[in-house]
Amino acid sequence: MIQEQTLLKVIDNSGAKIAKCIKVLNGSKKIYAKIGDLIIVVIKNSNINSKIKKGQIVKAIIVRTKFPFKRNDGTSLSFSDNAIILLNNQNQMIGTRVFGVLAREIKSFYFNKIFSLSNELV
Structure with missing residues (x-):
């Protein structure tokens, strides 16, 4: 479960390394986010x-x-x-590659491009 102030690892080649969650989207009173949810982050460390x-x-x-x-x-x-x-703002990937393992549940949330770019699925 991801909530505000959680530090997260960025696993694409956009240049960012570490990010911090500042808002969980898809609901006004939603506190926790799980796999497949959208969040807003601020970049803490980048190339x-x-x-x-x-x-x-x-x-x-x-x-x-x-x-x-x-x-x-x-x-x-x-x-x-x-x-x-x-x-980005149109919900398209900023990077062009994905590193590491992804969960199969992402495909059910209409992010098929992310699903197709991954090399391992669980």
Whole structure:
């Protein structure tokens, strides 16, 4: 579960490394976000020569969480870190590559491009 002030790892090649959640979208009183939810983040650490700079505010989608979540078949799944992929205002990826493992639930949230760019799925 991701909430405000949570530090997250960026797993695309946009240039950002670490981001902090500042708002959970899709509901006025929603406190926690899970895999597939949209959040607003501020960039805390980035590469020097990247188009994403420190302090910039962007949208992101959560692709991995430490908190275990249950699938419809009853199995639970958790990852070793909290990870996101950065999006622009039209909900399209800023980067062109995705590093690491993704959960299969992202496909059900209409982000098929992210799903197709990943090399491993769980």
